[in-house]
Amino acid sequence: xxxxxxxxxxxxxxxxxxxxxxxxxxxxxxxxxxxxxxxxxxxxxxxxxxxxxxxxxxxxxxxxxxxxxxxxxxxxxxxxxxxxxxxxxxxxxxxxxxxxxxxxxxxxxxxxxxxxxxxxxxxxxxxxxxxxxxxxxxxxxxxxxxxxxxxxxxxxxxxxxxxxxxxxxxxxxxxxxxxxxxxxxxxxxxxxxxxxxxxxxxxxxxxxxxxxx
Ligand SMILES: [Zn+2]
Numbered sequence: 619x620x621x622x623x624x625x626x627x628x629x630x631x632x633x634x635x636x637x638x639x640x641x642x643x644x645x646x647x648x649x650x651x652x653x654x655x656x657x658x659x660x661x662x663x664x665x666x667x668x669x670x671x672x673x674x675x676x677x678x679x680x681x682x683x684x685x686x687x688x689x690x691x692x693x694x695x696x697x698x699x700x701x702x703x704x705x706x707x708x709x710x711x712x713x714x715x716x717x718x719x720x721x722x723x724x725x726x727x728x729x730x731x732x733x734x735x736x737x738x739x740x741x742x743x744x745x746x747x748x749x750x751x752x753x754x755x756x757x758x759x760x761x762x763x764x765x766x767x768x769x770x771x772x773x774x775x776x777x778x779x780x781x782x783x784x785x786x787x788x789x790x791x792x793x794x795x796x797x798x799x800x801x802x803x804x805x806x807x808x809x810x811x812x813x814x815x816x817x818x819x820x821x822x823x824x825x826x827x828x829x830x831x
Contacts, residue, residue, distance in 0.1 A: 643666025643691075647777070648672055650670060650672075652685075654690065657689055667691060669693070669694045671695070672698075672749075673714070675695035675698060676698055676701040679742040697735075697742075698736075698739070699750070699757070702732040702736050703728070703757065704719045706728050719754055720754060720755065720756070732761065740774060744774070746777055747774060748776075749776060749779060751778065751779060752780065766818055770823075
């Protein structure tokens, strides 16, 4: 789009858009194929910004450097929690964990390293923290809360693929609140669950320092 004017302007192509919405470009918040081929397809769909927010990217600095000045569209990524335990626990998985990060509870020392990996990603320009809690079902409540605290301290948003039944969230959450889990109820972004996590974010307004490396 070159310009917007109340008076007629001359262009080579005239498009009738009465009754339509015109946007300078769409932002895709849930996009995993961060390469030149996929960016070209995105551009054809009118997407001008593709963000990897759920799984995120780690390490971030080299990822940004590889794309800067070369990508067809805008790009960005979160510092992903799923990737941090994969790195720290030497998980052989590619995009998602398949080994220890998916099946073993991280030791206290590993959890501190996970926190530091996510923190480093934020230092390197992540647009927020990404959580694929369903993909790291052994990640405990304390580990997730610490990462929420980190995001709160940095005033960055969190992008959350919430846990399913059997993972962190729903069963723990309902157990902690004394709710009985109802068969067939879909876990996910139920209103009261959103309220629970918003309350955790609000908690961060109170001082409660995180362990430093
Ligand atoms: Zn996804």
